[in-house]
Amino acid sequence: xxxxxxxxxxxxxxxVLPPEECNELMEDYEAxxxxxxxxxxxxxxxxxxxxxxxxLAREALGNRFIPKEPVYWFGGQEAPTPxxxxxxxxxxxxxxxxxxxxxxxxxxxxxxVPSLLALWSFWICFPIxxxxxxxxxxxxxxxxxxxxxxxxxxxxxVIALVGIGILFTIASKSTFKVFKDMSLAFKAWHTRTVxxxxxxx
Amino acid sequence: MDINIQFKKGALELCVLVLIHERDRYGYELAQSxxxxxxxxxxxxxxxxxxxxxxxxxTTYLQESTGGPPRKYYRLTSxxxxxxxxxxxxxxxxxxxxxxxxxKGTQHS
Numbered sequence: 001x002x003x004x005x006x007x008x009x010x011x012x013x014x015x016v017l018p019p020e021e022c023n024e025l026m027e028d029y030e031a032x033x034x035x036x037x038x039x040x041x042x043x044x045x046x047x048x049x050x051x052x053x054x055x056l057a058r059e060a061l062g063n064r065f066i067p068k069e070p071v072y073w074f075g076g077q078e079a080p081t082p083x084x085x086x087x088x089x090x091x092x093x094x095x096x097x098x099x100x101x102x103x104x105x106x107x108x109x110x111x112x113v114p115s116l117l118a119l120w121s122f123w124i125c126f127p128i129x130x131x132x133x134x135x136x137x138x139x140x141x142x143x144x145x146x147x148x149x150x151x152x153x154x155x156x157x158v159i160a161l162v163g164i165g166i167l168f169t170i171a172s173k174s175t176f177k178v179f180k181d182m183s184l185a186f187k188a189w190h191t192r193t194v195x196x197x198x199x200x201x
Numbered sequence: 202m203d204i205n206i207q208f209k210k211g212a213l214e215l216c217v218l219v220l221i222h223e224r225d226r227y228g229y230e231l232a233q234s235x236x237x238x239x240x241x242x243x244x245x246x247x248x249x250x251x252x253x254x255x256x257x258x259x260t261t262y263l264q265e266s267t268g269g270p271p272r273k274y275y276r277l278t279s280x281x282x283x284x285x286x287x288x289x290x291x292x293x294x295x296x297x298x299x300x301x302x303x304x305k306g307t308q309h310s
Contacts, residue, residue, distance in 0.1 A: 021251070028228055028247040031270045035229035038269050049232075051242025060248035 003033055003043045006053060013057030025060055093196045105193060116183055123179055126172030133165020209241045214249060215292055218277065218285035221259060227272035250275060258284050 001009075010029060014022045029050070036046040050056065093101070132139075136158045144150055213235065220226055220234050228250065232243040253259040258281030263271040277285065 025247055025251065028250075028273070029244065031273065032229050032232065032243070032247070034270050035272075049236065049242075050244035053244075055242060056244040056248065059245045060251075062248075 001047055003047070006043075006047050006050070007033075010053040010057060013053055014060060017060065098196075101193060101196065105190065109190075112186060116179075116186065119179055119182075123172070123175055126168055126175060130165045130168035130172055133161045133163075133168060136161040136165070209239055210245065212239070212292075213241060213245065214253070215285070215288045217246065217249060217253070218258070218281060218288065221275050221277045222282060222285055225274045225276045227264075227274045229272075231275070253281065257281070 007026065007029060011022070011026055014025055017025075032050070033043070033046055036049075037043070140154055140158045143154070216235055216239065217231060220231055226234070228247060231250070232246050235241060235246065236243060250259070253275070254261060258278060259275045260278055261273050261275055264274055266272050
């Protein structure tokens, strides 16, 4: 078998591939021959090193049907997730519907947003009360330092204040979560409503 | 003999990736470098290289050569580098596991 016989045989096996792919591979093999001959190899040697045309064609055809996901020898690491193609999103609403939705949202917002702000400004009191309650012994100490007189009633009051402070710390934490969830839920609903239902083309 | 071919085919991708990682190489050069270390049907390289390009692990560029066809160089992409590193880890683990197994198995005989 000589070079042209080899390439002819290979071409006939590869012709089931799309012409573009077939040509590209044929070019690769022709270039391989050219470089090898340039380096002083004989056609016979090169053919021997390349392998059987049928085998090579099977390799080329087989490669087309292997899964895109890389297969690794061993478990352990996760294969990288393939990137999903970006799908253009199309809104189902027309201009009039959009403007009506925005008008509706505006009226909802002018009630809800100030209410949420009021709730948050009310919430601020919780940590303030908690903080003052907890540092009240220090304040009592300052009071004693300036006046030089110690009233037992104040001492009892401070003990109660520390207790209240601790309770308010807990209360401010849990109310913070509730208010945060409420605000986030409203924000999410708002975004959803602005976007509207989307159709994937 | 047949099993040996399967081994080599599995390793070929890894070898090629490592060689391209070392520096950009063209097909014939790759065939030479691989044959230096393992006996393999060099022709199998080209379908493999094509697949590596299709899968985004390599890109190609042409460079003129004196008195021959232009050289099609292969360059490893960052995805290809990650893939190569993973294959190397897997390969080492695999070889270690098989060696341990063989050692254990042949100790008793």
